[in-house]
Amino acid sequence: MTSNHPYPNAVLALRQQRIALSTRPFAARGATVERCLRCQIARNYCCCAWARPQTSNVRFCLLMHPKEPLKPTNTGRLIAEILPDSVAFSWHRTEPEPALLALLKDPQYQPMLVFPGQYSEPERVHEKVLQSEGKTPLLILLDATWKQARKMFQSDYLTGIPVLSITPEALSRYRLRSAAHEHQLATAEVAAQVLALAGETDNANVLDAFFQVFSQRYFAGKMKKPAVSDSEPFQYLESITLPR
């Protein structure tokens, strides 16, 4: 893997697993493009140099639709770049991974399922991140299309978990995918919204800026436009020094 960063990325690890499991050679849309193995953008447009890993008092748990880690447009990866402590699991309706179930039951965590509150029983819904004494908030993100996420939300093993409500209106900025997928949950944007709710404004800004850098580079690559880096989110990330 070509990478400037020494730490592993949970989503990329899951991606490798999915590729190893598939019986046919995997061909994503635009598979002929030579991509950076880390950010999955056409190599000349790679945005990895702007990743600024941070630490957080919350932990993200990405529950990914099995197809999601393979998509170059997936933004769950960006969360794992900025918060390397994030974990990622493949979603299964009836047979969840034992490691996921163990994490959900681990007493050192307070799990919360991030989803628009209107789809849940009202007593389960919270507007703020639950801060329980001695527990780290474990924020579960459903990384999938909107249609898939609604199905995943109904999984038996998720039913008792408190819901951290997010506003679907805030999810509409994501335009990487075609109009047919306009209800795609922009997972990195949701995570930035959640970080802001948890009071971690700096982390929210870093993730949001990296999402914008990713989007701009992805589009520039797709449209064969120059790979510029003079806009505000690039400059903001450049102003943050990387840990040595």
Ligand SMILES: [Zn+2]
């Ligand atoms: Zn890259």
